[in-house]
Amino acid sequence: MQPGKRVLHLKVNGEAVDVLTETRKTLLEVLREDLNLTGTKHGCELGECGTCTVLVDGEPVLSCLMLGAEAEGSEILSVEGMARGSEPHPLQQAFVATGAAQCGYCIPGMLLTAKALLEHNPHPSREDIREALSGNLCRCTGYTKIIDAVEMAARAETP
Amino acid sequence: MDDLRRVSTATNPDSEAYGFTPDRPVTTIAIPAPPTRPEKPEGLSVVGKSLPKVDAYVKVTGSLKYADDIVLARTVFGRMVRSPHAHARIERVNVERARALPGVVAVVTGDEIPVLYGHLPSSPDETALAIDKVRYVGEPVVAVIAEDELTAEEALELVEVEYEPLDSVMSIEDGLRDDLNKIHEDSRKRANIHKEVHLEFGPVAEGFAGADRIFEDEYFFDGNTHAPLEQHSVLANCELDGKITIWSSTQNPHYLHRVMASVLGMPASRLRIVACPVGGGFGAKTDVFNHEVVAAYASRKLGRPVKFTLTREEVFYAHRGRHPVLMKLRTGVLRDGTITAVKLDTWLDGGAFSSYGVASTYYTGALLPVTYKIPAFTFNGVRVFTNKPPCGPKRGHGTPQPRFAFECQLDKIADELGLDAAEYRRRIAVEPYSTTANQLRITSCGLDQCIEAVNTRGGYSAKHGKLPYGKGIGIAASAYITGAGMPIYRNAMPHSGAIVKVDRSGGVTVFCGVSDCGQGSTHMLATVVAEALGVDIMDVQVFMADTDLTPVDLGSYSSRVTFMAGNAARYAAESVREKLAAVAGPKLGIPPERCGFARRRVFDRDDPGHGLPLLEVFQLAEAHYGTLAGVGSYTPPEGIKGDFKGAGVGPSPAYTYSACVAEVDVDAETGEVRVERIVLAHDCGRALNPAVVEGQIEGSVYMALGEILMERSEYRGDLHKYPNLLEYKTLMSVDMPVIETIIIETDDIEGPYGAKEVGQGALLPVIPAVANAVADAVGVRINANPLTPWAVLKALEEKRTASKAGHASGAASREGAELP
Ligand code: FES
Ligand code: FES
Numbered sequence: 007m008q009p010g011k012r013v014l015h016l017k018v019n020g021e022a023v024d025v026l027t028e029t030r031k032t033l034l035e036v037l038r039e040d041l042n043l044t045g046t047k048h049g050c051e052l053g054e055c056g057t058c059t060v061l062v063d064g065e066p067v068l069s070c071l072m073l074g075a076e077a078e079g080s081e082i083l084s085v086e087g088m089a090r091g092s093e094p095h096p097l098q099q100a101f102v103a104t105g106a107a108q109c110g111y112c113i114p115g116m117l118l119t120a121k122a123l124l125e126h127n128p129h130p131s132r133e134d135i136r137e138a139l140s141g142n143l144c145r146c147t148g149y150t151k152i153i154d155a156v157e158m159a160a161r162a163e164t165p
Numbered sequence: 166m167d168d169l170r171r172v173s174t175a176t177n178p179d180s181e182a183y184g185f186t187p188d189r190p191v192t193t194i195a196i197p198a199p200p201t202r203p204e205k206p207e208g209l210s211v212v213g214k215s216l217p218k219v220d221a222y223v224k225v226t227g228s229l230k231y232a233d234d235i236v237l238a239r240t241v242f243g244r245m246v247r248s249p250h251a252h253a254r255i256e257r258v259n260v261e262r263a264r265a266l267p268g269v270v271a272v273v274t275g276d277e278i279p280v281l282y283g284h285l286p287s288s289p290d291e292t293a294l295a296i297d298k299v300r301y302v303g304e305p306v307v308a309v310i311a312e313d314e315l316t317a318e319e320a321l322e323l324v325e326v327e328y329e330p331l332d333s334v335m336s337i338e339d340g341l342r343d344d345l346n347k348i349h350e351d352s353r354k355r356a357n358i359h360k361e362v363h364l365e366f367g368p369v370a371e372g373f374a375g376a377d378r379i380f381e382d383e384y385f386f387d388g389n390t391h392a393p394l395e396q397h398s399v400l401a402n403c404e405l406d407g408k409i410t411i412w413s414s415t416q417n418p419h420y421l422h423r424v425m426a427s428v429l430g431m432p433a434s435r436l437r438i439v440a441c442p443v444g445g446g447f448g449a450k451t452d453v454f455n456h457e458v459v460a461a462y463a464s465r466k467l468g469r470p471v472k473f474t475l476t477r478e479e480v481f482y483a484h485r486g487r488h489p490v491l492m493k494l495r496t497g498v499l500r501d502g503t504i505t506a507v508k509l510d511t512w513l514d515g516g517a518f519s520s521y522g523v524a525s526t527y528y529t530g531a532l533l534p535v536t537y538k539i540p541a542f543t544f545n546g547v548r549v550f551t552n553k554p555p556c557g558p559k560r561g562h563g564t565p566q567p568r569f570a571f572e573c574q575l576d577k578i579a580d581e582l583g584l585d586a587a588e589y590r591r592r593i594a595v596e597p598y599s600t601t602a603n604q605l606r607i608t609s610c611g612l613d614q615c616i617e618a619v620n621t622r623g624g625y626s627a628k629h630g631k632l633p634y635g636k637g638i639g640i641a642a643s644a645y646i647t648g649a650g651m652p653i654y655r656n657a658m659p660h661s662g663a664i665v666k667v668d669r670s671g672g673v674t675v676f677c678g679v680s681d682c683g684q685g686s687t688h689m690l691a692t693v694v695a696e697a698l699g700v701d702i703m704d705v706q707v708f709m710a711d712t713d714l715t716p717v718d719l720g721s722y723s724s725r726v727t728f729m730a731g732n733a734a735r736y737a738a739e740s741v742r743e744k745l746a747a748v749a750g751p752k753l754g755i756p757p758e759r760c761g762f763a764r765r766r767v768f769d770r771d772d773p774g775h776g777l778p779l780l781e782v783f784q785l786a787e788a789h790y791g792t793l794a795g796v797g798s799y800t801p802p803e804g805i806k807g808d809f810k811g812a813g814v815g816p817s818p819a820y821t822y823s824a825c826v827a828e829v830d831v832d833a834e835t836g837e838v839r840v841e842r843i844v845l846a847h848d849c850g851r852a853l854n855p856a857v858v859e860g861q862i863e864g865s866v867y868m869a870l871g872e873i874l875m876e877r878s879e880y881r882g883d884l885h886k887y888p889n890l891l892e893y894k895t896l897m898s899v900d901m902p903v904i905e906t907i908i909i910e911t912d913d914i915e916g917p918y919g920a921k922e923v924g925q926g927a928l929l930p931v932i933p934a935v936a937n938a939v940a941d942a943v944g945v946r947i948n949a950n951p952l953t954p955w956a957v958l959k960a961l962e963e964k965r966t967a968s969k970a971g972h973a974s975g976a977a978s979r980e981g982a983e984l985p
Contacts, residue, residue, distance in 0.1 A: 030315070044234035045227020047444070049394040050477040054890040057394055085227035094226065102221040105856040108864060109683025110224030111394045111444030117225065139898040143890065145394050145445045146683050148867030149898040151860055 014078055018043070019087025027074050033067070034058045036074035037084055045085040045114050049143065056142030059115035060084045066122045085114035088121065097121055100159035101152070108146035115142050120156045130160060196598055196606055210763040211696040212918045215856035218688040219702060220442075220681075232414040232441040233398035237470040240400070241270050243460060244317040244473075246307040246324045247482065248299035251335070251552035251883035252348065253328035255297055255306065263309055263323040268316035271463050272324070273308040278462050280428045284420065284452050284557075286654045288359075288519035290349060293428065293458035299328070300348055300517035301554050302883055303482025305455045310463050310471055333552040333883050337491055337512045340549030348517060348550040357550040359515050360526045362811055366534075366602040367541030372506025376497030378582070382574050383493050385949040386566035388514065389876040390486035391559050392893065395444020397483060398474040401460035405468065409461050410437040416450045416682050417720030418710045420653060424453045429461060433712075436461075440710035443721075446682030447868065448558040451722045452485050452520055481888035485557025486878060488525055488548075489514040490566035494574055502582050502589050506541040509533060509567060513548040516555040522548050524814050525556070528563025531815030533571060534601040535644040536612065536822075537593040542602045553880065558722060560868055560925050564645065565932055569950065572641035572933030577946060586629065586937075587620040587640050590824075594642070597911075604807030605815050609911040609921070611848025615824035616642055618907045623826030623844035629941060635831050637942025641933035642824040645926030647850075647916070648725025650801045650816035659798035660725070662716030663734040665694055665741050666794040669787050671765075671780040673698060673705045675737070678718035679730040680710040684924045685857045686726045690734050692853050693917050697738035698745075699762025699779055716796070724922035727853065728818060729799045731917035736797025744793060748785045749777060802915070819913045821921045822848040825866075825930035828902075829938040833961060836954030838939055839902075840870055843931065846907035850921030855908060861923040862906045869931035870902075871895050875951050 014025050018041060027040045034051070037043045037060070049057035051070040058069045061083040088095040094102070097117050107113045116139060123130055123138040130138070135156045136149070144152060223229040260272040275294035283289035295306045307324045311317035332346050340357040348357050373379060399413040409429075415421050418440040426433040443450055456473035464471040475483060495508040511529040515522045530544030561568075579586035595601065597610040619640065620626055628638045652660060663677040675694050681687045691705040708714055718730050742762060749767040750757035753775060761770040768776030787793050806816045828842040843866050852858040875894040879886040887893050912919035932950065940946045945960040 038234075042236065043227075044230070044236075047231070047395070048233075049396065050890050052477065052889065052891075054477070055394060085225075089226065094222070098222075098225040101225045102217045105215070105218060105221070105860050107218070107221055107224040108685070108860055109393070109395070109443060109445045110220075110229055111231065111683075113224055114227045136898045136901075141897075143394060143895060143897070145392060145447070145868070145895070146864045147860060148863035148865075148896075148904065149901050150863045150904055151856075153898065 012075065014074055016077060017081040019082070019084060029075055031074045032070050033060070033072040033074050033077050034069035037069060043084050043086050047111050047114055056119065057112055057115045059118050059142065061118050061122060064122065064125065066119050083118065085117055088117060095121070096162045097156065097159040100155040100162065104151045104155040104158060106147060106151040106155040112142060112144040116144065116152055120159070123156070124160055124163065128160060128163065132157065196600060208761070208763065209696060209918070210699070211692050211702055212851070212853050213855070215854055216702055218685060218857065219691045219705065219707065220687045229442055231395055231398070231444050232400060232412050233474045235400050235412050235441070237400065237402055240470040240472050241310050241312055241467065242314040242317050242472050243308050243310045243456070243463060244314065244321055245305040245456065246309070246321050246326065248295065248302060248304040248306055250299055250328050250330050251302050251333035252331040253299050254331060255295060255299060256327040256329050258307060259325040260307060262325070263320040266316065266320045266323060268312045269309060269320045270312065271310040271467055273310070273459055273463055275306065278428065278458060280430070282424045282428050282453060283519050284521055284653065285519065285523055288523055290519050293455050293462065301552050302885065303479070303554060304517070308459045308463065310467065335551055335553065335880060335883065337489070337514045337549055340514070340551050348552060358547060359519060359550050360523050360548045362526050362530070362544070362546040364530065364603070364809065364811060365543040369506050369508065369541040369543045372541035373497045376505045377500045379495060379497045380574055380578055381495045382948060384570035384573065386490045386492070386569055387950055388487050388489040388556060388878040389872055390481060390484055390878055391447040391449035392480070392890065392895065393445025393447060393449050396475045396477060396480050397450060397454060397456065398472070399457045399460045400470060400472045401464040402470040403464040403468055408435050408437065409465060410439065411457065411461055412439045412441050413457055414443050414450055415440045416443055416446045416680050416722060418680055418712055419678060419717050419719055421453055421457065422712045425458065425461060428458050429465070437711070437713045440680035443680060443682035446721060447560045448562065448722065449485060450682065451720065452557055454483055477890060478888045481885055482554045484516065484554035485520055487559040487872070488556040488563070488566070490529055492567060492570045494570045496574060496578065498578055500582065502578060502584050502593065504537060504539050504593060507533065507539050508543045511546045511567065513546065514551050514556065515548045516551055516553045518555040520555045520557040522556070525558065525563045527811055527814035529567050531603065532564050532644060532646065533567055534603050535605055535607065535820050536595060536642060538595055539602055552883065560865070561645070561928050562723070565872065565929055568643050568929045569933045569936065572930065573936050573946065573948065576639070576937040576940065585626050587616055587625045590640070590642050591616050603815065604812065606805045608819055608915065609850060609913040610820065610822055611909040611911040612642060612644065612822040612824070614909045615822050615846040615848055618846040618909060619824045619826040619844045622905060622907060625826045632941065635833055635942055637829050637831065637938040637940065639827050639934045639937030639939070639941055640825065641930040641937060642822070643926065643929035644820045644822050645922065645929060646723055646817035647728045647819040647821055647922040648801070648817055649723040650805050650818060651813040652719055659733070659800045661718040661729040661733040662796065662798040663730065663737040664716060664794055664796050665734065665737040667698065667741055667783055668793065669784050671704060671783060673700050674708065675705060675734055676708045676715045677730050677734055678710055678712070678715040679726050680721045682721050684721070684726065684861060685854070686721065686730065688857065689727050689731055689853060693731050693735045694738045696918065697735055697742055699767065700765060716798070724925045727920050727922060728916050731920060732799040733797045735917045736799070737795045740795030740797065741793055744790055745782050745786050748789050749782045752777060752785065818915055819850065819921045821850070821923065821926040823927050823930050825934040827931065827934040827938045829935060829942055831939055831942040831957065833943055836957035838874060838952050838957060840874070840935055842903050844905045844907070845927060845931065846909050847923055847927045848909040848911050848921070849923040850913035850916045851910050851919035852908050853918060853920050858908055858923050859906050862927045863904050865925070865927035866904050866931050867896060867901065869928040870935065873932045873935045873950050873952055875953065877951055
């Protein structure tokens, strides 16, 4: 193997993948550049904006701050893997229904953060949602419709 | 046209004293007659419904491709060496060591692309890379292109640039004073002045002479930046035949196309610009950027795709954000508050280059008379160059600053004259179908309804002055353009064009050059076309912002998209509909005019049960006419522009109106201002999609709260203090107050289905409403933003000191002077 490279064994969006990557690359870069999963976005690459959030073993992680190598053996969920089969995830449906996506750039990170929230806390209050999303910046929406969407999805999941 | 009332506006004979000579003494602005009944098209099936956006699913599934998501084989990556000095001469550039680094494929220096460009053709002063001198910290000097970004980054370290530092000019005061230290040495203007504007309308001297009271205050609006979450990105690919395609996160593909052709010295037909969906614009991506030019140039040189994506720090240097503006505002009023005259002087800190600065300068004055009746108005604007990243258009372009000043002063006037600030504003609001002192044509206008609505819902009149210390309520109103009435370069061609194609499949495709920066242009086009043709909105495919595929549209700026591109698309669809009606009518045994189109059916309007499937009509029409397509274009009406130098900034086919009530809680111990509730009413003409309108209002409120509470481009010496998203404070989800939006519909007679803008206007009243609420809460008027805890504490302290010394009120504001 070339110096500075290694093979990572990951489970990405339910599929086992072995990917040859450079050891210096962040998980964000592995996803976007090596696996061509460009649904994960970036707004700073310094851990400031939350745009690059993915789930690593179910927990929200800023993929720009984690080296790909640190994710070795983990299960990664990015926005591309959220749908349940051919059905969009209830969060995705709620984001569509409320009009929560304006430019859409922050949305993948918001969706995954919200998904982790709902898994830990299926009946969050509006305050819980605000709190959970406070590390994810959005410059378009004023957060209002994003919070509405998470509330709506929580209701849809637990009738 | 017979149905036009002619309104004459005499200009003031004294105005020559201010260096402004009208071409003709009297200007005629054509005012259309108000509609006898509001044009409220009945039976709309798509317009007015909060349908999910047609591009919502691609956004929530991560499949929408922004510029940086596009990958081409053999792409090489660029980075730029940026100046560490605010102002310096470039003595020597040595790129040999960088060039020799393995993996580096090209190094580009300024002298290779020497053509001057600028967004406004009147003021080209930028080059792709600095040539003789640098003018701000962060200005690109050398570009390095390598096989991967990391190698390019490493090569930056190997580029040697020797500078001879010059004194820097970092403030408006410096820019006005310093005559020897010119940032642009070939400028013939005094000191570092970029643009100077002097305008006078109506009997100003008489107005002030006849006033019972004159209020005079100084305000300062600090600069801030758009900070779109998507960092600017470009991918340029020169094919072997020499044709270059550029995918960029730009709001203005057409202007980029023009500038790029001239800078690269090639025919525009050999250059294709594709504006990718923009991950947040707010004006940040309306200019031509260094990295765009260098990418195209380098791709042509290398025959390979070249990509540049800015880092977050670089986005702060690319800037083009809100101008810091110092303002002196003098308003004469009668005892009942009637305004007799206004004098506004503004000084703009423009940063290092012109950018949109000429327009920005005019905009600090042009829209002031569009909100309230101001019979006489004089405006002096000066923009200075400083050694900071260039300022440009940010949401509201040049208007939030004077609007802040004016609404704060109006609040003070109401206070001192003992008037209810909401009722007072309603009394002096401009009338629909009128002209302003500066010859702007107002058509539909819902200002009165907006103020009434926020007052009723927000309880301003009931609560103002009656809340406990620390709690406050404030009100403000505003107006904004629905699209700039003049293009950036002089021409008589349409501002927007669209093609609508329908075929035997039942599908409809719209082609329009406009871009989508998240405000919903894609959905707007689909809405307008679906409504006109009676198809389901999901039957419409939208192709946008591709200079090879789509008719020209001037871009996503000045809130012009819905009105201009919407009208173009509507006309295009209607021309197809005529053909459809011509074949459907005989088939239904009715005159074509009686054909209605809705829910995928063509039917008899007089007997809606009698109809045909639309698909069948598409096929009949295609059989009869051959391929079916229609074109439409939109040009603003004639006669909306005055006859004086500078009259090109301000005219718009329609103006929107908004009003805001803000409630705050101020902690007098810590100085912290918490906004608890915002009620905002906006007259958008007609809401094509109420959910989208609400979203634009909520986003505007959010951005406005950032500007009044915390966002600020601050410098420590020559350096931007915090070019990062951690310290450049923005509101987070936990900081947002309750927002109640009220949509006011006035059905503009020229707008598509009556629609006007919403993306920018709604930001304007929020900023002063919060400032006025703080004044209500703790009794100090702070005439500068942002209202940080520190600023509030300082103002409270000054008030304490002043009252100890026996003065009546805080030092932060100068009192209205009583005339003898
Ligand atoms: S890109 Fe990872 S936090 Fe901003
Ligand atoms: S939708 Fe644009 S940043 Fe959130």
